[in-house]
Amino acid sequence: MEAKQQSEPVAVPDVRSLRRFNRYFTRRIGALDDHYLGQDRPLGEARLLFEIEESGRGGEGTSLRELRARLGLDAGYLSRMVKALEAQGLVRVGVHGRDSRVRVAALTPAGRSEVAEQNRRADALAEGLLQGLSPAQRGELTEALGAARRLLRLAAIRVEAVDGGSDDARACLDAYAADLHERFPEGYDPATLVPPHEVSGASGAFLVAYEEERAVGCGALRTLDPGARVGEIKHVWVHPGARRLGLARRLLGELERVAAGRGFGVVRLDTHASLTEAQAMYRACGYTEIPRYNDDVYGAHFFEKRLTAPRRR
Structure with missing residues (x-):
């Protein structure tokens, strides 16, 4: 079950701005051409070759399941593209060396040569686009693209409520414990x-x-004092590869919404003295430091936030 975010409605100008950028950029890089970058294949096949190369560098190949998740493709459509590339001698399909149930795709020497040429042409296209800008403008564009990528990654992440004993929950907590x-x-x-x-x-x-179907963060809420309508937020964690996106703040906000929806008027949490970035985040999100309220041996700073009841729709 997905944790629905009760955020403000998206403004129409924001929607139109994103769509306008998408239309311009896809046209400018030739995404609509059946011969992407002047090669004899459309963008979908070219991107699939690139992903197989990028994610299969360990030598085992890339599982078709991982490719489906990464590219967001229908299983049937992905299968047809893989078969087409296999027929052209660019991809070979087999089973994983350690799990015969997992089908993997790997590039042939011809496939690797095509991806190398694809990268050369893509670099040339990007360089050509940047030639018309001054060094300062290129820096400005690079910074803007980095921000856009970060925000779009954050927007694409979904947050779901799961059972605390589920495989994904325990895997996240194991990673959290190892990190700490x-x-x-x-x-x-x-x-x-x-x-x-x-x-x-x-x-x-x-x-x-x-x-992309991989668990990259977690957070928990438990009842601390049902009579006083107090909840406690625990174990907010983000995978190192998904940090600096704003995901920790999003998880914190989602937990606060769940708490408010359950009738909690207050949430509390604690953190370790060495987690200075967490302390700064809690303060920025409206938490006030309070005296110790529990016996957590790792707790050095203790925080509380009063919640607003969710608006009725």
């Missing part, structure tokens, strides 16, 4: 992780963030 064990001078004991029953069902909630 490396960062804390005293290490981190996984036995202190919140038990699944406290963050599931009527007792709480567990949220997982997914990017």
Whole structure:
């Protein structure tokens, strides 16, 4: 079940601006041409070759399941493209060396040569586009493109409520514990992780963030004091590859919305002394530091935020 974000409606000018940019850029780079970059194939096949090369550098090839998730393609459409490239001698399909149930695709020598030529032509196209700008303007464009990529990645991530004992929840918590064990001078004991029953069902909630079907973040909510309508936010974590997107703030906001929806008027949380970036985020998100409220051995700073009841629609 997806955690629905009760945000403000998207303004019509914002929608039109994004669509206008998409139309311009796809036309400018030749995405609409059946012979993308002057090669004998459309953009879809060219992108598939590129992804197989990029994600298959370890030598095992790339699983078709991973390709489907990464490119957001229908299984049937992906299968047809792979077969077409296989027939042209650019791709070979087999089974994974450690799991015969997993089908993988890898480039042939001819496929690798085509991708190398594709990269050369794409670089030349990009260089040609940038020639008309001054160095300062190129820097401005590079910065803007970086911001656009970051925000679009964040927008594409979905946040779902899962059972606290599910495989994805436990995998995220294992990664969270390993991360803190490396960062804390005293290490981190996984036995202190919140038990699944406290963050599931009527007792709480567990949220997982997914990017291209991979779990890249999590956060939990449990009931701290039902009589006083107080909840506690625990284990907000983001995978290193998805950091600096704003995902931690999004997870925090989603947990606050879940808490408000359950009738909590206040949420609390604690954090370690070494997690200065977390402390700064909580303060920026409206949390106020309070005296110690629990016996968490890793807690050094304790925060509280009063919530606003969700608006009725």
